[in-house]
Amino acid sequence: MAITRRQKEILDFLNAFVSRNGYSPSFEEIARGMELKSLATVHKHISNLEKKGLLDRVHNRSRSIDVIPPGTRTRTSDRLPLAGRIAAGKPVEASESYESISLHDVVGNRDCFALEVRGDSMRDEHIVNGDYVLVERTRTARQGEIVVALVRGTETTLKRYYSEGNMIRLQPANYEMDPILVPANHVSIQGRVLGVLRKYR
């Protein structure tokens, strides 16, 4: 996978910074060094470099960038080649591209864990008994996200999250089941669902 000119400049900056200081720069410092005015831009560059396997970092961690020395590359790991797309009963897939997919593409470097799902309360979301949900450890959630929530300190559930004033509605994805409506301070978010892994047989 090729690198762009700008990406190379960023990479050079990172290398220089680390060898000068012994620790990696903050996004702010990168922005200053590269004369960028928005951290969003820095963020995007770093993400792209990460996707291309040129550096490693931990999601949401300060100064956690590691430039991967050329040569120390690929993990043979758990990646699968992505053979293409298969359309709805329709025609064919095609591209013998060099794309691939792995768990890493779902969870990134986030702090995650998996839960095995029991029961069908999320059936309408196509999460069913026996599936594994891949959960990022988080204490907050956004409207409509699927979360693992601890209700009243006793009961953990998998639901969609909706904040309504100072109440929280936890919505099962199963039309037979009713939403749970509780005061915000009786709910603690354990994490948000990033993906699902299902294994047949």
Added chain:
Amino acid sequence: MAITRRQKEILDFLNAFVSRNGYSPSFEEIARGMELKSLATVHKHISNLEKKGLLDRVHNRSRSIDVIPPGTRTRTSDRLPLAGRIAAGKPVEASESYESISLHDVVGNRDCFALEVRGDSMRDEHIVNGDYVLVERTRTARQGEIVVALVRGTETTLKRYYSEGNMIRLQPANYEMDPILVPANHVSIQGRVLGVLRKYR
């Protein structure tokens, strides 16, 4: 694993202290040296450095810090800890077990590839648009397995496989769609689906 600026300062202090004195500093001495007013802060720094594998120490033991010379590292894998089970809207998960899950648990050492699913022909099987199906390259299938099948050399589809005499029935998992019934010699199996990976967002 990368280090923050402050952490590097602490680490430098430790190195300097040890090489000057031949023994490691107490938390009190670190606090003085780094101009910190709370031992809790020192403690947190030391713990973090320990977590990052940069130093080693014995819990609750005075002056037991050992700075680990750069060279010994660890890598992160694509495995996720399996935190337990989450029951259908019901109670809790529990086990902080040492189980884990990864793509390898789904595909094993088989010859596999992934396909991105387009359309909803397998909706009733909870395989939906955007999901990735994990497929083992195979020429044969057993009754009822989900397969990737090439029909009449032109059309690849994702269906359940049923052999009926010398006909083959390919059954979509969508009640709105009709099964495909074709002579066995007009169908070639491309693989069988071992699992599904879904990524949100």
Added chain:
DNA sequence: TGATTATAGCGAACAAAAAGCGAATTGCAA
């Protein structure tokens, strides 16, 4: 050639980690 996709960029609102504090508590070793 028009449509789509990837890169590059901006600012602002927001979430989270790192860093810090004081005080109370616990544990080790002499």
Added chain:
DNA sequence: TTGCAATTCGCTTTTTGTTCGCTATAATCA
């Protein structure tokens, strides 16, 4: 058994990363 050192707890503040919406310009596809 006592004293020093390490640990833990519940905060606050500062620093750092993340995300969203939007613009613009290449590069690629059909």
